Amino acid sequence: MANPNTELIERFYRAFQDLDAEAMAACYAHDIRFEDPVFGTLRGREAGDMWRMLLARASDFSLTYSDIRASGQTATASCVATYLFSRTRRKVINEIHSKFAIREGLIVEHTDTFDLWRWSRQALGLKGWLLGGTSFVQDKIRQEARKGLAEYRRQAAS
Template identity: 85%
Template sequence: MDNANAELIERFYHAFQDLDAEAMSACYARDIRFEDPVFGTLRGREAGDMWRMLLSRAADFSLTYGDIKATGQTATAKCVATYRFSRTGRKVVNEIRSKFAIRDGEIVEQTDTFNLWRWSRQALGLKGWLLGGTSIVQNRIRAEARKGLADYRRQAAS
C-alpha cells in the first residue's frame, strides 16, 4: 500500500479486527454517510454508534480483510466477519465488499454490500432459510436493527 488512502482503510480494518470502535470512528469524517443492507443509511455520529453497539456485543468475533485498492479519492476492500449473532447465538460468516469515498484523509462515505438472504439463513436458521429472501423478513431485520441502534444511542446518552 503506497498511498495515504490505502493506509487509512488498512487502519480502519485493523481497528475493526481489534474491536476498537473508537479507532474505527476516528477514520470517519464528522459528516460520514454509511450504508449497508441491514442498517440502511446512517449519517454522522450514528455510524460510529452502530460500530460501538455492534462491537460491544461481539461474541466469538474474528475478521479477515484484504484486496484494498485505493485510486484517487476512492477505495475498495473486502472483508469476512465471523461472529455469533447476539439474538440467536448462531454463527455467521459474512462476506462484505466495501466502497469508500475519502476527503482530506477521512472516510466521508462507506457503502457495504453483502447478501442479506445468506446472512439471514445463518443468523436466523430455518426462518431465515425459508423467508429470509422476502421483503417482509428483510424489512423486519432492518427495523429491528434500527430500533436496536436507537435504543443503544438513547442508553449511551443517559
Template identity: 55%
Template sequence: MSTPEAALLERFYAAFARFDAEAMAACYHPQARFSDPVFPALEGDEVGDMWRMMAVRAQDFRLQPGGRVMVAGEGRADCVAHYTFSPTGRPVANPIASEFRFRDGLIVEQRDRFDFWAWSRQALGAAGVLLGWTPLMRGKVRGQAAQGLAAFRTKRGRPAR
C-alpha cells in the same frame, strides 16, 4: 504507491480486526454516510455508534481480511466477518464488499454489500431459509437494528434519529 487514504483503510481494518470501535469511529468524517443491507442510511455520529453497539454485542468476532484497492482517491475492500449472532447464538461467516470515499483525510462514505439471504440463513436459521429473501424479513431485521441503535444512542445520551 501508498497514499493517505490507503493508510487510513489499513488503520480502519486493523481496528476492525480488534473490534476497536473507538478507533474505527475516529476514521470517519463528521459528515460520514454509511449504508449496508441492515443499516441502509446512517449519517454522522450514527456511524461510529453503530460500530460501538456492534462491538458491545459481538461474540466470538474474527475478521478475515481480503483485498484492498485504491483508485483515484476511492477505495474498495473485501473481508469476511466471522461471529456468533447474539440473538440466536448461530455462527455467521459474512463476506462483505466495501466501497469508500474520502474527504479531509477521513472516510466520508462507506457502502457495504453482502448477500442478505445468505446472512439470514446463517443468522436466523429456518426463518432465514424460508423468508430471508423477502422484503418482509429484510424490513423486520432493519427495523430491529434501527430500534437497537436508537436505544443504544439514547443510553449514551445521544439523540435518536
C-alpha cells in the same frame, strides 16, 4: 511511497479486527454517510455508534480483510466477519464488499454490500432459510437493527 488512502482503510480494518470502535470512528469524517443492507443509511455520529454497539455485543468475533485498492479519492476492500449473532447465538460468516470515498484523509462515504438472504439463513436458521429472501423478513431485520441502534444511542446518551 505508500498510498495514504490505502493506509487509512487498513487502519480502519485493523481497528475492526481489534474490536476498537473508537479507532474505527476516528477514520470517519464528522459528516460520514454509511450504508449497508441491514442498517440502511446512517449519517454522522450514528455510523460510529453503530460500530460501538456492534463491537460491544461481538461474541466469538474474527475478521479478515483483503483486496484494498485505492484510486484517487476512492477505495474498495473485501472482508469476512465471523461472529455469533447476539439474538440467536448462531454463527455467521459474512462476506462483505466495501466502497469508500475519502476527503482530507478521512472516510466520508462507506458502503457495505453483502447478501442479506445468506446472512439471514445463518443468523436466523430455518426462518431465514424459508423467509429470509422475502422483503417482509428483510424489512423486519432492518427495523430490528434500527430499533436496537436507537436504544443503544438512548442508553449511551444517559
